[in-house]
Amino acid sequence: MKKHTQKIFSIALIIFLSILIIIMPNCVDGSRVTAGKEPIYCAKIYSTNSNKVTYWGLSDKVIRYANESPNEPFEDNIGVKMGSWFMNYESPNDHHNNKSEIFR
Numbered sequence: 001m002k003k004h005t006q007k008i009f010s011i012a013l014i015i016f017l018s019i020l021i022i023i024m025p026n027c028v029d030g031s032r033v034t035a036g037k038e039p040i041y042c043a044k045i046y047s048t049n050s051n052k053v054t055y056w057g058l059s060d061k062v063i064r065y066a067n068e069s070p071n072e073p074f075e076d077n078i079g080v081k082m083g084s085w086f087m088n089y090e091s092p093n094d095h096h097n098n099k100s101e102i103f104r
Contacts, residue, residue, distance in 0.1 A: 025057060026060050029082075050065075061087055063089045
């Protein structure tokens with residue numbers, strides 16, 4: 001009976017730590033993006049034909065559209081969206097010509 005209890009405890013601990021490893025970076029990156037800072041626990045991928053920068057995390061994706069260059073500071077962007085890996089997001093400039101219409 002003692003081995004059975006140890007086995008259940010070990011499995012529960014592994015599951016808990018796995019979930020924690022996936023959730024914690026997502027929480028940290030989410031709070032940084034909300035504060036207007038660049039995410040830490042993500043791979044940064046530049047789009048070749050636009051000013052789009054995509055950050056891929058363990059369980060999330062952040063898409064950022066820069067004004068002039070993808071290399072400009074994170075705070076100087078046109079739009080940022082954070083969501084799951086399957087999220088699609090179009091540039092705010094694709095549908096609006098005036099910046100005041102974007103951020104109503």
